Amino acid sequence: MPLWGVEPDCNPKGACRLNSSNESAKNALFTPGFAQDPYPVYARMREEEPIAKLMFPDGQFGWMITRYEDAVDVLKDNRFIKDMTKIFGNGYQSIFTSNMLFSDPPDHRRLRGLVQQGFTPKLVESMREHIQQIADGLLDAVEGRSEMSLIDDFAFPLPIIVISEILGVPIEDQDKFRVWSNSIIGASNSEEGPQVYQHMQEFTAYLGQWFEKVRQEPGDDLISQLIMAEEAGEKLSEQEIYGVVALLIIAGHETTVNLIGNGMISLLQHPDQLRKLQEDPSLVKGAIEEMLRYNGPVEFSTSRWAGEDLEFRGHQMKRGDLVVVALDSADRDGEQFADPDLFDITRERSRHLAFGHGIHMCLGAPLARLEGEIAVNTLLRRFPNIRLREDAGELEWRPGMIVRGVKEIPLSL
Template sequence: MDLAEEILSRPYDVYARLREDAPAHRVTGTDGQPAWLVTRYEDVRAALADPRLSLDKAHAREGNYRGLGLPPALDANLLNMDPPDHTRLRRLVGKAFTTRRVEELRGPIRATADQLLRDLGEAGTTDLVSAYAAPLPISVICELLGVPSSHRRDFRAWTDTLISPDPSRPAAAKEAVGSLLGFLADLLAHKRRRPAHDLLSDLIQVRDAEDDRLSEDELMSLAFLILFAGYENTVQLIGNAVWALLHHPEQLAALRREPARVPAAVEELARYEGPALLAIRRFPRQEVAIGGVRIPAGETVLLSLSAANRDPARFPDPERLDIDRDAAGHLALGHGIHYCLGAPLARAETEIALTALLERFAHLELADSEVRWRASMRARGLAALEVRYGRTAPAC
C-alpha cells in the first residue's frame, strides 16, 4: 500500500507517524507528481501565513504536483491568487460573510433545518448526509447567491464528482466541469437581465460598472468558488460532527443536557474531525526552510490541517474528543490571509444543525457500523451516514 492509499484508509495513524519522523516529507500527489507534506502544528500554522509560499500556479516548478486543473473561467479564484489580486477580490465578497450578516441569516438557517428534520417524520432510518447535512448548506449558499432551487441537485452532483472522482469514469470530472461552466454562464446571463437582491447580482454590478476591478473570468471563478467552498466545507463539518458525537455518546448526552455548549463544542469537533485533510497547495517563491527542512523554490508544499490539529505538542491527548477542551487556534478552517472566507457562516450552520437535530430527536444512533469516507486526499467527509432516529427514546 502506498502513502496515498494509507492516508485515504487511516489518515490519522499515518499523520502521527509522519509527524514524529520528520517536519516535512517528500511524497507523491494524486497525479503522480512529487510534493512536500508538512504535518506539525507550528510548522503548518507558520506556513499558512508565510507570504513566501504562493498560491499562484505561475510559481510552480514544472513536474511538481499542481492540484486540480480547471479551465481559466473557473481557475481565476481566491485559491489561486496572492495579494494584491487576492486582497481585491476578497474585499468584494467579504461583506456577504461578516459576523453581522451571518447573524441575520440565523433565522432562515434554523427554519430550513427544522423543515428538513420535519420531512424525516417522527422516526425511521436515513442517510443523514443526503437528507440533512448536504441540503442545509447548499440551500443556504444558493439563497445567498441567488441560485434557483431547481438547479441545486445538479450542482451538488457536479461538485461531488470533482471532490471524489470515480477512477472507473475518468471522463466524469471533465463532464462535471463542462456542466458547471454552462450552468454558471447561464446563471450570470440571467442575473444580468434580471438583477435581484443577492450576492451574484452585486458582483455583476461591480464587473459591469467598474470594469477594471473584476474581469469576466474572475466573476465566473468567484461564483464557482463561493458555491463550491460554501457547500463543501459545511456539509463535511456537519456530517463529521454528528459522526463524532455518535461515537462519543457521553459527549452527545452532555450537549443534550446543555445546548448552550454547542458553539464551543463545534470548535472541538472541527479540530477533531475537520472538513479538510490538506490546505490548498502552495509554491515557494524562493527556497524556504520548514522545520529545518529546505524546500527549493517552485516545489509544491502540502500543509496537513488535520495532522496539525492532532499534534500533541499543541493539543494534549489529541486523539480524544473533549467538548470541554479549549480548541482555540485549531486550523480546520485555515489561518492567515487565506483563512476560510465563509468560516462564520460554516460555524453558524453547524451550530444550528446540531442544535436542531438534538432538539428534534431524543433518539439518535448509528444504523450501520461500516462508515465509508469519501475517496479524497484533500477533503475529509462522509459518503453517507446511516442513522436511526426518533422523537422519543426507545423503550428498554
C-alpha cells in the same frame, strides 16, 4: 498497489498500522483503510518526518507538512504562493483557479474584498432564524420515520439551500451542484477521469447562462453584486466572476456538509459527550470547535508552491515545489493540544486550523459555524434517541485530498 509499495496492516474498521517499526510512516499514506482513520499515521509522520517529500495520489511530488507550528508558518509565509501561473504560466489557469483561493496579493485582497461583505459575522448572525427554519423544515420531512440518511436528508441540503439563496441561484438545481462539486473535489486524486472535465464544462455552461439572466434582471443577491462590479470595470474580470462564484458554490456547502457529518459521527461514537450536549445545548459552540479540530472537514490545504528557492526548517525547497499542509494532522499535534486524541466538547477554545490560517483563512467560517450549531442542536432536540445504523468503521469515506467526509451516514431515529 499502495502508493509506496508497502501494504499497511488495516483492521476491519479501517484503522491502519505499519507492518514493522522499521518502516516509514509514509508507507501507510493513501493506502486502503487510510481514509477511515489517518490519525495513527499522522502521529508517526509528526514524529518521524514532519516535513516529508513524497508522491501524492495524482503523481505529483511535493512536501507534506504535518506539525501544527510548521503548518501555521507555511500558511502565513508569503514565500509560498497560491497563483500557479507564476510557476507554470497562463496555460494552467481555469475558472476554478481564478479566485481568491488561488491568488496572491494584491489580486487576493481585491477579490476577497468583493465577496467578504456577504459573509460578515453580523450579517451571518442575522440569518440565524431563517437557517433554523430551513433546518426544521428538512427534519419535518423525516418526522415519523424510523431512520434517515444524514447526508442526503439533512447535511447536504441545509448548506446548499443557504448558499443558493445568498448567491441567488435556483435551489431546485441543488442536485446538479452536488454532482459537479463532488466530481471537482474528487479530482484531487488520480482517479478523476474524463467525466470530471465533462462536469467542469457543464458547470461552466450553467454559470454562463445564469450570469446572462442576472445581467438582464439583477437582484439584491451576491451574484448580482459581483456582476455589477464586473460591469463597473477594473474590479472583476469575466474569468474572475466565474472563478469566484464557482468557489462559493463548491466551498459554500462542502465544508458544512462534512462538519455536520464528521461531527455527528464523533458525537455518536462518544456517548458521554453526546449526553453532555443533550443535557446542556448551550455547549454547542464549543462542541462545534471540537468537531472541527478532532476530525475536520478539510483534511489538506489547497496547493501552495515555493515561489523561490528557499530553506524551511532546514529543508531545501526549489522554486515550483508543491507544498501541502495536512490540516487534520496539525489539529492532533500534542505539542499544541493537550490529549489531542481525546474528543472533549468542553475543551477550552482551541486555535485549530480547520478553516486554515493567514490571508487565505476561510471567509465562510462564520456561516459554517452557525449552520453547524443549528444543525447539531436541532437534530439532537428533534431526535434525542438518534444512533448510527451501522458501525462507523463500515462507512465509506470520499476519495480525494481536500475534503474529509463520508458518502453517507445511515441513522436510526
